[in-house]
Amino acid sequence: MVPLENYLALSAIVFALGVYGVLARRNAVMILMSVELMLNAVNINFVAFAAYLDPDRIVGAIFAVFIITVAAAEVGLALAIVIRLFRNRATANVDEAATMKW
Amino acid sequence: MGAEQAWVLAAIPAGVFLVLALFGRALPRGGDYLGVAAIASSFALFFVVLADFLDTPGKLGPVVNDIEWSSIGDTFDLRMGIFIDPITIVMFAVVVTVALMVNIFSIGYMKGEPRYHWFFAVLQLFAASMLMLVMADNLLLLYISWELVGVCSFLLIGFYWEKRSATEAAKKAFVTTRIGDVGLLIGIILLWKEGGTFNIQELIHLAEEGHFSQPYLFTALAFIFLGCMGKSAQVPFHVWLPDAMEGPTPVSALIHAATMVVAGVYLTARLLPMFEVADGMLLTVTIVGLITALLTGFMALAQTDIKKVLAYSTVGQLGFMFIALGAGEPAVAMFHLMTHAFFKALLFLGAGSVIIGTHHNQEMDRLGGLWRKMPITGTTFLIGSLALAGLPPLAGFWSKDEIFVVLEHRWGAWAVILLGISAVTTAFYTTRLFIRTFMGRPADPHVYEHARETPPVMTGPLVFLALLALTSGFVVFHDVGKALGFPGGITEFIFLPHHGPHEYELKWGFAAASLAMAVVGIFSAAWMYWGNDLRRSTALANWQPGIYDMLRRKFYFDELYQGMIDRGVLGFSYLVSWFDRYVVNDTGVDGSAQITGFTGGVLKYLQTGRVPNYAMAVALGVIGLAIAGLVVRG
Numbered sequence: 196m197v198p199l200e201n202y203l204a205l206s207a208i209v210f211a212l213g214v215y216g217v218l219a220r221r222n223a224v225m226i227l228m229s230v231e232l233m234l235n236a237v238n239i240n241f242v243a244f245a246a247y248l249d250p251d252r253i254v255g256a257i258f259a260v261f262i263i264t265v266a267a268a269e270v271g272l273a274l275a276i277v278i279r280l281f282r283n284r285a286t287a288n289v290d291e292a293a294t295m296k297w
Numbered sequence: 298m299g300a301e302q303a304w305v306l307a308a309i310p311a312g313v314f315l316v317l318a319l320f321g322r323a324l325p326r327g328g329d330y331l332g333v334a335a336i337a338s339s340f341a342l343f344f345v346v347l348a349d350f351l352d353t354p355g356k357l358g359p360v361v362n363d364i365e366w367s368s369i370g371d372t373f374d375l376r377m378g379i380f381i382d383p384i385t386i387v388m389f390a391v392v393v394t395v396a397l398m399v400n401i402f403s404i405g406y407m408k409g410e411p412r413y414h415w416f417f418a419v420l421q422l423f424a425a426s427m428l429m430l431v432m433a434d435n436l437l438l439l440y441i442s443w444e445l446v447g448v449c450s451f452l453l454i455g456f457y458w459e460k461r462s463a464t465e466a467a468k469k470a471f472v473t474t475r476i477g478d479v480g481l482l483i484g485i486i487l488l489w490k491e492g493g494t495f496n497i498q499e500l501i502h503l504a505e506e507g508h509f510s511q512p513y514l515f516t517a518l519a520f521i522f523l524g525c526m527g528k529s530a531q532v533p534f535h536v537w538l539p540d541a542m543e544g545p546t547p548v549s550a551l552i553h554a555a556t557m558v559v560a561g562v563y564l565t566a567r568l569l570p571m572f573e574v575a576d577g578m579l580l581t582v583t584i585v586g587l588i589t590a591l592l593t594g595f596m597a598l599a600q601t602d603i604k605k606v607l608a609y610s611t612v613g614q615l616g617f618m619f620i621a622l623g624a625g626e627p628a629v630a631m632f633h634l635m636t637h638a639f640f641k642a643l644l645f646l647g648a649g650s651v652i653i654g655t656h657h658n659q660e661m662d663r664l665g666g667l668w669r670k671m672p673i674t675g676t677t678f679l680i681g682s683l684a685l686a687g688l689p690p691l692a693g694f695w696s697k698d699e700i701f702v703v704l705e706h707r708w709g710a711w712a713v714i715l716l717g718i719s720a721v722t723t724a725f726y727t728t729r730l731f732i733r734t735f736m737g738r739p740a741d742p743h744v745y746e747h748a749r750e751t752p753p754v755m756t757g758p759l760v761f762l763a764l765l766a767l768t769s770g771f772v773v774f775h776d777v778g779k780a781l782g783f784p785g786g787i788t789e790f791i792f793l794p795h796h797g798p799h800e801y802e803l804k805w806g807f808a809a810a811s812l813a814m815a816v817v818g819i820f821s822a823a824w825m826y827w828g829n830d831l832r833r834s835t836a837l838a839n840w841q842p843g844i845y846d847m848l849r850r851k852f853y854f855d856e857l858y859q860g861m862i863d864r865g866v867l868g869f870s871y872l873v874s875w876f877d878r879y880v881v882n883d884t885g886v887d888g889s890a891q892i893t894g895f896t897g898g899v900l901k902y903l904q905t906g907r908v909p910n911y912a913m914a915v916a917l918g919v920i921g922l923a924i925a926g927l928v929v930r931g
Binding site for chain 1: 901902904905906907908909912913916
């Protein structure tokens with residue numbers, strides 16, 4: 196059986212990729228995709244821990260399902276915002292949308 | 298009904314006050330008949346109480362009736378009740394008699410005035426509070442009544458509140474007596490703290506047993522006496538009483554001559570056994586009384602307002618009462634209190650009759666010769682004046698004479714000589730007042746022409762009070778007292794138990810001296826003002842303008858107080874306002890706002906509006922927290 200540490204390492208790598216994407220990308224859609232990576236890294240953790248530590252109960256798996264649901268809703272909302280942004284500014288570059296400040 | 302139910306005397310006017318205050322406006326004639334009926338029933342019930350009191354088996358022992366008012370646990374038990382002894386009986390007699398006369402007189406005097414029903418309502422509240430005050434068996438109930446009569450005084454002085462001078466006078470009276478009242482409250486608290494009770498008789502008992510240390514007792518009593526001085530307008534608190542004449546004249550007669558202002562005398566008489574235990578307290582009382590009697594005797598000399606002359610005279614006569622108390626003789630003080638209440642109420646009501654008869658004139662400079670126009674008022678006023686001047690056989694002579702006797706007995710001749718000067722000035726200004734109002738040439742023919750006698754509802758009380766002013770002095774005699782049911786005149790009726798009764802005897806030397814003082818005052822005033830001719834007095838005033846000005850402006854007391862307020866109070870207020878403006882407002886309030894604003898001005902640059910910056914901050918923050926967690930947990 197694959198040891199738990201491998202799952203955790205995979206999760207950490209995916210999460211770091213996601214963070215890098217959020218910080219480095221300038222396109223709003225790409226940032227959203229990176230956020231999805233981070234969420235899925237968390238899902239991996241949940242499922243791995245659920246399988247290894249408490250296999251009789253599926254609490255961790257249920258949490259993963261919830262996160263997928265919430266992430267879907269979040270993406271739906273966020274994409275709507277991005278579309279509004281694109282309609283107004285003709286760009287999805289987040290650096291250009293910098294009017295909400297002092 | 299017996300003496301134990303004497304509280305009914307106060308309950309009746311209190312109930313009528315509520316009725317008049319709430320529904321008086323709707324009642325025909327403002328419900329004045331209800332007010333008169335309430336006082337009349339208290340007057341009638343007083344005689345029931347008196348008869349029962351005289352029949353009490355303990356023979357003039359005090360009647361006590363108290364109830365538990367509130368208690369906290371087992372340690373604190375507050376009882377309230379009534380206590381009736383001869384002092385209370387005398388106060389009852391004075392209050393119900395004068396209040397009844399004043400209520401009847403007011404029907405004529407206040408006719409057609411605005412807020413007629415309210416006037417009668419407050420008169421009832423006053424009568425109720427005053428009766429409660431004199432029968433309270435503990436200092437707390439007494440203090441409550443004390444403040445209630447003060448409020449009534451305030452309301453009635455400021456009755457014509459459309460007049461600025463009236464509201465100013467009401468405020469002055471309230472603030473001045475308040476200063477004394479704070480002293481009274483402090484004194485009560487001090488006595489309670491050490492004695493553990495508010496009950497007057499228990500406190501007296503404790504003091505006589507030496508429960509209180511000398512300096513402590515002196516301090517507590519000095520504070521209480523401060524309250525008495527404020528209420529009874531003794532120097533230096535006397536300034537409010539002359540200004541209180543802004544109120545309707547019946548009020549001046551009832552509250553500011555006969556009853557409320559003697560509350561201080563009453564309280565001192567009530568606590569006199571304690572005053573005697575405290576070294577130096579009686580001398581203090583005597584000196585305050587002497588200074589007051591002397592100064593106000595001179596102040597009254599140069600006043601031209603009838604009521605102001607009477608007001609200063611009242612203050613002076615209150616000084617006489619305190620002198621009697623300072624000599625340790627409550628009986629004499631209560632005797633003078635009673636006779637003074639009758640003849641001074643008579644004089645004030647007479648002044649009210651003059652004011653109505655001459656269509657609101659009370660300046661002597663515009664009066665004169667009124668006796669011919671107002672025979673009843675003039676005659677009764679003459680009786681009152683002679684009683685005040687101390688001419689035998691009128692009431693004032695007997696009580697004033699007694700004061701001289703006890704003063705000499707206790708403090709010696711020096712005090713008698715000082716008081717004698719005051720007696721001479723009293724006779725002088727009283728005669729001046731009478732001549733310039735009722736005799737000689739009318740100063741203002743127009744006023745004289747339109748003057749007329751007042752209706753019977755006003756002259757009736759005058760005649761009744763004149764009879765009392767003529768005769769009430771005789772109760773001092775043993776045989777008269779016996780005939781009235783008192784065992785042996787007023788001086789034996791009222792005495793402190795450990796003093797024992799002393800039988801009244803006329804000391805011819807004092808009587809002659811007292812008579813001589815009255816005669817000197819009366820004749821010198823008559824020589825000066827006869828025929829309402831002011832040439833001699835004007836010449837005298839022009840000869841020494843400085844002294845005249847000093848008398849006319851009452852020894853500059855008002856100017857002194859105004860100066861103290863301007864420099865002291867306003868100076869301190871200026872300091873406080875500076876502190877408020879520059880420290881509290883500019884530094885405290887504005888300063889913290891400026892700090893917040895400045896910090897915000899700097900920190901606002903962190904808000905770039907760029908989402909990646911925020912995301913970076915979040916990521917760095919999480920990393921930072923993770924590192925910190927590792928470091929902390931090792």
